[in-house]
Amino acid sequence: MAHGSSEKIVSTRVICLVIMLTSINLALNYVMIGIPNVKLMDLIVFLSGYLMGLVPGILVGVLTWLVYGTLNPFGFNLIILAATCSSETIYAVFGWLLKKLNIGSDIITLLDINGRKFWFTSLKFGLIGFLATSIYDLITNIASVVIVGLSPIMAIISGVWFALIHEVSNFAFFFFGCIPLITALKKVLPEKEVIEL
Amino acid sequence: MSGKSNWMWVSIGLLCLLIAAIYLATYYYSESVYFRSLYEGAVSDLKKLTMKVNILIDYGNGTQTWYNGTSVPRETNVLMATRIVALVKGTEYPGMGTFVDSINSVRNEGGKYWMWYIWNPDKRNWELGPVASDKYVLREGDTIMWRYEIPSF
Known part of the structure; x- marks a missing residue:
């Protein structure tokens, strides 16, 4: 690398994007607060990791939760906040990994929605969304129930519907949202400024 | 796309289905446990409110x-107990x-009437009901008999 990685991380445009995406996340979270466990935030964090790299992706997730977890009408709990902050990074990690695996790298050519490849790539994103969400739910459900003092099995049982709603909705969001949003965000984030960690 | 990559995505898809199946199975198992406990509670309550008797016709x-x-x-009489197992018609006086x-x-016809008896376990014989069937309160384990006969009295 010609420049140090820290120099790349503090790229002004990336910082602006991190702040913008965090703001969008917060706005979306508060708008969708009435729909339990259906949030577009996970998709945005995933895309941050996919487009900007691991650290900006994690930053978007953690910053969003620091605000949303603190100023939340359902109340504040430090253990849950820690669990959600750390679990949200899973989406950034998955996004970053998918970029490394070159999934959807030919996304501009995928814009032909009649193409078989478009739907196949969307399905891949959907599956990754489902998988990442199931890991996220497992961690956060266990953390939530540990506070109450129940066993981890009880955590899975008590949160099963919430988890399924979360996973199925994220599957749909990732399936339908990834390719259009990646295409849109790539326009404001030229390839040379994408952070490669 | 290589065949290996395809298999990886098929595996991820199956893994997602497995996760969903585990969630649903866990949920329905917990529901079955919950409803079984409700059922057992209801049976237990029912046992407290009911008793067992033997009826011979x-x-x-x-x-x-x-x-x-x-x-x-509990506290039921012979007539009410009989009405649980048979179609009984009667006239109230x-x-x-x-x-x-x-x-x-x-x-009741041709001199034959329905008479009721209660089993006396000490004397080991049937004893003619001392009162009308709706006036005799049964106890747990009682054995009663209705016999269609020409009364001996």
Whole structure:
């Protein structure tokens, strides 16, 4: 690398994007607060990791939760906040990994929605969304129930519907949202400024 | 796309289905446990409110039908217990009780009447009911008999 990685991380445009995406996340979270466990935030964090790299992706997730977890009408709990902050990074990690695996790298050519490849790539994103969400739910459900003092099995049982709603909705969001949003965000984030960690 | 990559995505898809299946199975198992406990609680409550009695209906022509272990409400009388296992018609006489006219469509006629008896376990014999069937309160484990016969008195 010609420049140090820290120099790349503090790229002004990336910082602006991190702040913008965090703001969008917060706005979306508060708008969708009435729909339990259906949030577009996970998709945005995933895309941050996919487009900007691991650290900006994690930053978007953690910053969003620091605000949303603190100023939340359902109340504040430090253990849950820690669990959600750390679990949200899973989406950034998955996004970053998918970029490394070159999934959807030919996304501009995928814009032909009649193409078989478009739907196949969307399905891949959907599956990754489902998988990442199931890991996220497992961690956060266990953390939530540990506070109450129940066993981890009880955590899975008590949160099963919430988890399924979360996973199925994220599957749909990732399936339908990834390719259009990646295409849109790539326009404001030229390839040379994408952070490669 | 290589065949190896395809298999990886198929595996991820199956893994997602497995996760969903585990969630649903866990949910329905917990529901079954919950409803079983509710059912057992209801059965337990029912046992507290009911008792078991044995009822014999003797049609006087060699046909005898036993209704052993019949669950009846506590503090119930002979007539009410019999109505649980058979179609009973009767005439009520104020102050005296109900006179049974027919059981399972076998009516009192030709000098034959439906008489009720209670088993005395100490003497090991049937004793004629001392009062009208709706005036005698049964106890847990009682055994009663209805017999279609020409009264001996």
